[in-house]
Amino acid sequence: MSSIPFESGDTILTTRDDFVSNQIAFLSLRKRFGVRIVHAPNTPEGGVDVPAMAGLMRTLRPRLVSATHVPTNSGLVTPVAEIGRHCRELDLLYVVDACQSVGQYPLDVEEIGCDLLTATCRKFLRGPRGSGFLYVSDRVLRAGYEPLFIDMHGARWTAPDSYRPVETAARFEEWEFPYATVLGSAAATRYARDVGLEAIAHRAPALAARLRSRLEAVPGVRLLDRGPQLAALVTFAVEGGRRPQPFKEALDARSINSALSYREFAQFDFGDKGVDWCLRLSPHYYNTEDEVDHVADAVAELLRQKP
Structure with a gap:
């Protein structure tokens, strides 16, 4: 710049x-x-x-x-x-x-x-x-x-x-x-x-689409990704007054790698969507369908628990 x-x-x-x-x-x-x-x-x-x-x-x-x-x-x-x-x-x-x-x-x-x-x-x-x-x-x-x-x-x-x-x-x-x-x-x-960028470009977003589909069925989850084409980043908000850091730590304890995004990271986008924070999951080509399903099940289990 x-x-x-x-x-x-x-x-x-x-x-x-x-x-x-x-x-x-x-x-x-x-x-x-x-x-x-x-x-x-x-x-x-x-x-x-x-x-x-x-x-x-x-x-x-x-x-x-x-x-x-x-x-x-x-x-x-x-x-x-x-x-x-x-x-x-x-x-x-x-x-x-x-x-x-x-x-x-x-x-x-x-x-x-x-x-x-x-x-x-x-x-x-x-x-x-x-x-x-x-x-x-x-x-x-x-x-x-x-x-x-x-x-x-x-x-x-x-x-x-x-x-x-x-x-x-x-x-x-x-x-x-x-x-x-x-x-x-x-x-x-x-x-x-060596793996091949074309193969990666097909595999990673497909895993993300599977994860979105599973999370969409979880009560208390609100998917935030919008647009005609979506990448292998899955962002979602959770309802029920959950606090961001404890929720992420609960996923960490289950060996699930995630990242938090806050309003200060995306003032326009999060303002439009009315959220103050969200969780981001980024499946990559080496992940399996079973691992994706495990993540969705873990999120569902945490949301069934009292905050």
Whole structure:
């Protein structure tokens, strides 16, 4: 974000389902530079209204367009390639957050049409925590974008009063480099490619669909995932005054890995759905149908107990 020379009055166009850290960064830019943040509307079935977003692109000519492929707060899959086509037609800078989709779906940056794509490796790619990557298009490099605090890895000190950024995306890297986590991420990437991204993209969402079907029949469970395409993230709220941390701890005690999401993670989405917290379950390709059923049975058992 620091590589984009924002000025007062510039517009950032994003969605109501963009990732919380991105939203905080945009608000920080608004506070510091006076940029305008515009959120494209959602469709009634869930997910961004792409034609409406394209209309905003044409009228506002935003300095940056941002979208999260699979937001952390729901199983929604954002049509990032459709958004990208409009960005390319209008020559707009486009960044995609793929943290929850890398390792879950095949990603083709040419098909998506993005200028920048970010991802962490610790989620569906199953790499080490603290690792991630940034894709930078040749178009961005040719345009001269560079991070604000570029260092000796990303640039050469060519004279006492000048420097020259390196020609590759290495200009966005830093000298202090976590080689151990990079090697771990490379191993995780090879593992996923050996399994096959197409097979993973079929298996993981199918397990999630099975889990949603089972949870939908559990009294006291309210499924929150909405949209024309859903990923292998299953989010649900529970009724009856349950407190989030004890509920998660009860699942932990049953060797069920889950995550909590709070209103502060998704102010728009959770506000629209009227929830303050939800539980997120993320089945992956190595899980079995029996394990999925076990999770649904465990949730049902906990909800039969007194809070």
